[in-house]
Amino acid sequence: MVRKEWSIQDIARSAGTTSRTLRHYDAIGLLPPTRIGSNGYRYYDETSLVRLQRILLLRELGLGLPAIAEVLDGQSDGVAALETHLALLKQEQRRIGRQIDSVRTTLRKLKGGEQLMAEEMFDGFDHTQYEEEVTQRWGAEAYRKGDQWWSSLSAAEKKAHQQEQVDIGFAFGAARDAGHDAGSTETQAVTARLHEWLKPTGMEISKGYFAGLGEMYVADPRYGAYDEKHGPGTAEYIRDAMKIYAERNLTD
Numbered sequence: 001m002v003r004k005e006w007s008i009q010d011i012a013r014s015a016g017t018t019s020r021t022l023r024h025y026d027a028i029g030l031l032p033p034t035r036i037g038s039n040g041y042r043y044y045d046e047t048s049l050v051r052l053q054r055i056l057l058l059r060e061l062g063l064g065l066p067a068i069a070e071v072l073d074g075q076s077d078g079v080a081a082l083e084t085h086l087a088l089l090k091q092e093q094r095r096i097g098r099q100i101d102s103v104r105t106t107l108r109k110l111k112g113g114e115q116l117m118a119e120e121m122f123d124g125f126d127h128t129q130y131e132e133e134v135t136q137r138w139g140a141e142a143y144r145k146g147d148q149w150w151s152s153l154s155a156a157e158k159k160a161h162q163q164e165q166v167d168i169g170f171a172f173g174a175a176r177d178a179g180h181d182a183g184s185t186e187t188q189a190v191t192a193r194l195h196e197w198l199k200p201t202g203m204e205i206s207k208g209y210f211a212g213l214g215e216m217y218v219a220d221p222r223y224g225a226y227d228e229k230h231g232p233g234t235a236e237y238i239r240d241a242m243k244i245y246a247e248r249n250l251t252d
Contacts, residue, residue: 004045005035005043005044005045006044007041007042007043007044008023008033008042008043008044011044011048011049015052015053015056020218020232020235022042022052023042024218025052025055026042028065028069029069030055030065030068030069030072031051031055033048051072055068058072161197164193164197168190168193168197171190172187172190172234172237172238172241175187175190176233182240182241183240183241187237187241188244188245188248191241191244191245192245195210195245198210198213205250206250206251207247207250210242210246210250211242211243211246211247214238214240214241214242214243214246215239217235217236217239217242218235218236
């Protein structure tokens with residue numbers, strides 16, 4: 001029986017991630033390929049696919065890569081681990097279902113002129129989904145300050161803050177398309193906008209933090225959208241710009 005294999009491009013496309021992310025997983029020992037062909041391409045078998053699925057599921061739960069490695073190394077029974085993941089996903093499905101019902105109830109009452117009830121409007125909403133990851137990376141105090149700041153914003157202020165993040169991403173893409181290198185005046189001006197955008201969150205923006213955050217643009221699959229929107233290499237471009245900005249302007 002011929003063993004089925006998939007190329008790194010096939011896996012990236014099917015999993016909704018990037019080849020860059022998969023190569024990073026290989027580099028840190030989290031997901032080595034089954035084999036590397038004579039052409040240098042990485043190939044993955046069914047066992048690798050199951051491991052990648054578990055990695056992505058754990059990322060969705062908010063775990064960092066080191067924590068994921070510990071979990072996977074400590075779970076030899078892949079079937080039991082997937083059963084646990086399935087239970088968690090069903091729990092999340094129920095929570096999202098409650099959110100849908102909550103929004104439907106709000107719409108119905110608004111259209112009918114009925115009295116709104118807070119316990120109905122916010123059933124199923126969880127604003128602490130990133131608590132574990134933020135605490136693990138930067139400490140409980142960083143999460144507390146960030147959560148306190150975010151909760152203090154109005155809906156319009158939250159929308160404006162999110163829009164600024166989108167605008168900064170497009171500004172990085174435009175600077176790169178114009179041929180400006182990561183250390184150029186133009187690109188560093190965009191990086192300064194990103195630094196200012198982060199300031200209100202309550203986290204201390206030290207040199208190490210800002211440069212470390214830049215590494216996430218390359219290592220974290222959730223940032224793969226930058227490459228999709230602005231072209232391959234944009235994530236590395238932003239990382240390099242943040243590292244240069246940190247070296248030039250920030251202290252530990």
